[in-house]
Amino acid sequence: MSIFNLRSLIRVACPKRIAPYLEQEVLALGFNPEKVDDTGLQFHGTIQDCMKLNLWLRTAHRVLFLIKEFPATNPDDLYKVLVEIPWEEYIPADGYITIGSHVLEESIRDTRFANLRVKDAIVDRIAEKTAKRPDSGPLDDKTVLFLHWKEGQASIFFDTSGATLARHGYRQVPWKAPMQETLAAATILATGYDGTQNFINPMCGSGTLAIEAALIATNTAPGLMHSNYGFMHLIGYEPDVWKELRKDALTSVKEAPKGKIIATDIHGGAINAARENARLAEVDDIIEFKVRPFEETFLPANGGIMIMNPAYGERLGENDELVPLYKSIGDFLKQKAQGYMAYIFTGNMELAKVIGLKAKRRLEFYNANIDCRLLEYVLYQGSKRIPGGDKRGQEITEEVKPEDAPDDTIDLEL
Numbered sequence: 001m002s003i004f005n006l007r008s009l010i011r012v013a014c015p016k017r018i019a020p021y022l023e024q025e026v027l028a029l030g031f032n033p034e035k036v037d038d039t040g041l042q043f044h045g046t047i048q049d050c051m052k053l054n055l056w057l058r059t060a061h062r063v064l065f066l067i068k069e070f071p072a073t074n075p076d077d078l079y080k081v082l083v084e085i086p087w088e089e090y091i092p093a094d095g096y097i098t099i100g101s102h103v104l105e106e107s108i109r110d111t112r113f114a115n116l117r118v119k120d121a122i123v124d125r126i127a128e129k130t131a132k133r134p135d136s137g138p139l140d141d142k143t144v145l146f147l148h149w150k151e152g153q154a155s156i157f158f159d160t161s162g163a164t165l166a167r168h169g170y171r172q173v174p175w176k177a178p179m180q181e182t183l184a185a186a187t188i189l190a191t192g193y194d195g196t197q198n199f200i201n202p203m204c205g206s207g208t209l210a211i212e213a214a215l216i217a218t219n220t221a222p223g224l225m226h227s228n229y230g231f232m233h234l235i236g237y238e239p240d241v242w243k244e245l246r247k248d249a250l251t252s253v254k255e256a257p258k259g260k261i262i263a264t265d266i267h268g269g270a271i272n273a274a275r276e277n278a279r280l281a282e283v284d285d286i287i288e289f290k291v292r293p294f295e296e297t298f299l300p301a302n303g304g305i306m307i308m309n310p311a312y313g314e315r316l317g318e319n320d321e322l323v324p325l326y327k328s329i330g331d332f333l334k335q336k337a338q339g340y341m342a343y344i345f346t347g348n349m350e351l352a353k354v355i356g357l358k359a360k361r362r363l364e365f366y367n368a369n370i371d372c373r374l375l376e377y378v379l380y381q382g383s384k385r386i387p388g389g390d391k392r393g394q395e396i397t398e399e400v401k402p403e404d405a406p407d408d409t410i411d412l413e414l
Helices: 021-030 045-057 077-080 111-132 179-191 207-219 239-252 266-278 318-336 349-353
Strands: 007-013 036-038 039-047 064-073 096-104 145-152 153-159 197-200 262-264 287-291 302-310 340-346 360-368 370-378
Touching: 021 036, 021 039, 021 179, 021 262, 039 239, 045 064, 045 077, 077 096, 077 111, 077 360, 096 111, 111 145, 145 207, 153 318, 179 207, 179 340, 179 360, 179 370, 197 207, 197 287, 207 262, 207 266, 207 287, 262 266, 262 302, 340 349, 349 370
Parallel strands: 096 145, 197 262, 197 302, 262 287, 302 340
Antiparallel strands: 007 039, 007 064, 036 039, 064 153, 145 153, 340 370, 360 370
């Protein structure tokens, strides 16, 4: 039976602390997660569902399709079960396979040995049934499988993404310390941005935040920038089905957002990189790039959303050097950003204190292995009005000072 006719468990994986935003995306696509946990979510569906997920998801790293789940306490157990699966019906005999894995099993000191036994079982089975042996190796541009083996329970999946979805395909010109595309998309989703507001990104670097905002605002599927996926290398793949999904995605693209998207950086090299990356993403015509200090960024009078991603001071002695920067950010927000929802993404809460404003929310993220926060500041225009006034009907105002609120994201672990 073709794997494209099967229905099984779909596991969508993401970095820790991003699952709430991944769930938001999956629900918007019409799927109902049966379980959401630390590093992703899952529900039942088909390979065609996986194709749609690969095309549209901004915050996922991979889309996995379960082949079999079984008990295993040693590598021989893996081999005995996997060699009985009809791989010859799923994988071309003259194809190429690679194995990825997450292994936490006492009998395995080197995960490469577990991967080797998975590869042996698949290749031996196909060779027995077809007299041909598919090649294998580290490349992830053909058929990719994924082994999850933990505490005596093993699961083998097809990785329908192949190469990770973390790279959306447009960032070809690098700059210093770029934010990963999936993380950038998650932080933007956390702000509630949908294209109807202005989006301002001072200190834009290589432009990832501004480009992701433009892709969200125009409803552009990130998968349109990819030409190769793992599902394309399975027996039964029909290119016309994928072409139809792409066609639907292309017709869903909006011409231009209602709000402005403005990105600035003091370095001309950063703006050149950002412009080229935006051109590759085909959104350069809707982003206004300017070379200028963040304090001189033009802010439209009707408010909107602003995100800044300043340096964190990861190396010894950098904190003191960055104190003036964070103080200047605070002054900029207080003096020029009234009417905006401002967000600062930082991995250094000591420096964040120098901003001098209370964050209404502190949303938890990781940037690689750095514990980070997306700090939300509500910058009221004038004074904050209290609805209703006093008993005489007079309007009462209070000092602009957003109050603390508890973190509202899930603390996720791998």
